[in-house]
Amino acid sequence: MKLVTVAGPPSCGKTSVILRLTETLSKVGSRLGVIKFDCLSSEDEHRYNRAGIPVKLGLAGGLCPDHFFVANIEEGVRWGQRQGFDLLVCESAGLCNRCSPHIRGVLAVCVVDNLSGVHTPAKIGPMLKTADVVVITKGDVVSQAEREVFAFRIKQVNPRAAVVPMNGLTGQGSLMLERHLRTAPETPDLEGVRLRFSMPAALCSYCLGETRIGPDCQIGNIKTMDFS
Amino acid sequence: MTETTLLHLTIDNLLIRHPYANDFFSLLGLPCEARHLTVEAFFSSLSDERLNDLGLLREQLEPRLRAFISQMEDLRSESLPTLQNVTLCGGRDKDGRPEDIRLELHPGDVVSVVGPTGSGKSRLLADVECLAQGDTPSGRRLLIDGNAPDENLWLGGEQRLVAQLSQNMNFVMDVSVREFLSLHAESRLVEDIDVAVGQIFSTAVLLAGEPFKLETPVTALSGGQSRALMIADVACLSASPIVLIDEIENAGVDRRQALDLLVKQEKIVLLATHDPLLALLGQRRLVIRNGGIADIIETSDSERALLQRLNRFDRKFAELRDCVRQGKRLDFDLGDFLADCLPHAEQGFLD
Numbered sequence A: 001m002k003l004v005t006v007a008g009p010p011s012c013g014k015t016s017v018i019l020r021l022t023e024t025l026s027k028v029g030s031r032l033g034v035i036k037f038d039c040l041s042s043e044d045e046h047r048y049n050r051a052g053i054p055v056k057l058g059l060a061g062g063l064c065p066d067h068f069f070v071a072n073i074e075e076g077v078r079w080g081q082r083q084g085f086d087l088l089v090c091e092s093a094g095l096c097n098r099c100s101p102h103i104r105g106v107l108a109v110c111v112v113d114n115l116s117g118v119h120t121p122a123k124i125g126p127m128l129k130t131a132d133v134v135v136i137t138k139g140d141v142v143s144q145a146e147r148e149v150f151a152f153r154i155k156q157v158n159p160r161a162a163v164v165p166m167n168g169l170t171g172q173g174s175l176m177l178e179r180h181l182r183t184a185p186e187t188p189d190l191e192g193v194r195l196r197f198s199m200p201a202a203l204c205s206y207c208l209g210e211t212r213i214g215p216d217c218q219i220g221n222i223k224t225m226d227f228s
Numbered sequence B: 001m002t003e004t005t006l007l008h009l010t011i012d013n014l015l016i017r018h019p020y021a022n023d024f025f026s027l028l029g030l031p032c033e034a035r036h037l038t039v040e041a042f043f044s045s046l047s048d049e050r051l052n053d054l055g056l057l058r059e060q061l062e063p064r065l066r067a068f069i070s071q072m073e074d075l076r077s078e079s080l081p082t083l084q085n086v087t088l089c090g091g092r093d094k095d096g097r098p099e100d101i102r103l104e105l106h107p108g109d110v111v112s113v114v115g116p117t118g119s120g121k122s123r124l125l126a127d128v129e130c131l132a133q134g135d136t137p138s139g140r141r142l143l144i145d146g147n148a149p150d151e152n153l154w155l156g157g158e159q160r161l162v163a164q165l166s167q168n169m170n171f172v173m174d175v176s177v178r179e180f181l182s183l184h185a186e187s188r189l190v191e192d193i194d195v196a197v198g199q200i201f202s203t204a205v206l207l208a209g210e211p212f213k214l215e216t217p218v219t220a221l222s223g224g225q226s227r228a229l230m231i232a233d234v235a236c237l238s239a240s241p242i243v244l245i246d247e248i249e250n251a252g253v254d255r256r257q258a259l260d261l262l263v264k265q266e267k268i269v270l271l272a273t274h275d276p277l278l279a280l281l282g283q284r285r286l287v288i289r290n291g292g293i294a295d296i297i298e299t300s301d302s303e304r305a306l307l308q309r310l311n312r313f314d315r316k317f318a319e320l321r322d323c324v325r326q327g328k329r330l331d332f333d334l335g336d337f338l339a340d341c342l343p344h345a346e347q348g349f350l351d
Helices: A014-027 A044-050 A065-083 A144-157 A174-182 B003-008 B011-017 B021-027 B039-045 B048-054 B058-076 B121-129 B151-155 B177-187 B193-208 B223-236 B255-264 B301-325 B344-350
Strands: A002-008 A032-038 A055-059 A087-093 A107-113 A133-137 A162-165 B086-089 B102-105 B110-114 B141-144 B162-166 B242-246 B268-272 B284-289 B292-298
Touching: A002 A014, A014 A032, A014 A044, A014 A087, A014 A133, A014 A174, A032 A044, A032 A065, A044 A055, A055 A065, A065 A087, A107 A174, A133 A144, A133 A174, A144 A162, A144 B021, A144 B058, A144 B162, A144 B177, A144 B223, A162 A174, A174 B151, B003 B039, B003 B058, B011 B021, B011 B039, B021 B058, B039 B058, B048 B058, B110 B121, B110 B255, B121 B162, B121 B242, B121 B268, B121 B284, B162 B223, B177 B193, B177 B223, B193 B223, B193 B255, B223 B255, B255 B268
Parallel strands: A002 A087, A002 A107, A032 A055, A032 A087, A107 A133, A133 A162, B110 B268, B110 B284, B162 B242, B242 B268
Antiparallel strands: B086 B102, B086 B141, B284 B292
């Protein structure tokens, strides 16, 4: 089974990209499953169900979604193996731009959309900078120049990635993405495998439910700004 | 440059050799003040904590810088996409009937794509955009200079062969025309940005009819001004030798000048349209029916002569639009108004 991590900012079109991709894959008889990691709620489970794609939804709730993801992905891969998938897509939303869901030895896809603006690529951390393939969506509604500038900025922050423009509504570009997925290595399990980059740290009193504001209530991994 | 020499350059010297490398540092959030340091010394001076905060790994800094420089050199170098010809090899229509066509296009060619809504005009443009290789529903293939495009280059994210202009496109950046054009020129690694900006701007104003300023925010431009700016920008700044145009008829730009401009820049233009004035501007028109190219019509001399005359009507209509815009009444004798468009014999039809 191949494993692919697909990550990107909220509402950039990850689910649509994956759905269009599965249309291409099902034509070649590939069996595909999805694990969707989200934060509070997600309707995307139904979108996958309607398309007849086996899906597991994981909601992080009050936890950092990245930490929740990494605590569950190994078991998720076992689930994929038991289901006999050829390809398991792990979809997760990058909520803080410091998210780092990509795994060494596993094909990493980052989805970003043209509407997010030309300054966005520089603001996204390891999720974009360590990706192997960057899919750019919503190119049909912005000017050619903006598309070119956006793709240029992505190539600046991740010069090694392949850049694939894709239309999540029509599926245009999904064939090229599918060609990239073919190069993904087999991932029988994740034993001893490491993340590409450390996760955003979170260990302070607020992680444990503190709601009061003030220095007396801040314990643990705290970072302060210079207002002098 | 060898492994060690890059690391041993001072940042100053690095920026002299590769001015764009400044972006490398600023985009990663590592603005470098101490430019007398060598690259290696600068990298070592960064604390683990700072790198971690920025989402960077120390051992990846150098390979990243190298990849950045080589990427920029590729983009700026003379490896600009050029081509002698594009061949469109037919696939099949929606019922699977073969499309028996092999159409060779050369720089400066303008081809209209016509057919009812839903017939497959956009599909054809999409096939060209993704340089289909028999892998799209239509089964069409595109050859560049007689060959399939280089797969590695294509998979690596080379999208500079095809540029697009469509009615659906909008500007979404919150910047002025000047900033917008400068950003695009920077991304094309143009040497003299001000010259490029000035040239595109004056071209766009010419096409738009309604003047606008360099300081106008792009999102405040009218439909016609936006389209004019997009066309001028694609013609003058985009590297793409192929330009796809989808339905710009109502845009309020000087369409003839716009096409002339693209042709002058040696673009291959494919133009989906229902507008007779635009369709006749092409040397050929592809008639799309049921997802396939059903016919190719060469524009005849009589059609071209007719186009000349129809253009006179078009100019008359433009005059009427101006009257409406300026709050005037449309109160005139139609025969007199159209007198210079019609020979006397035809004027009787207007009564």
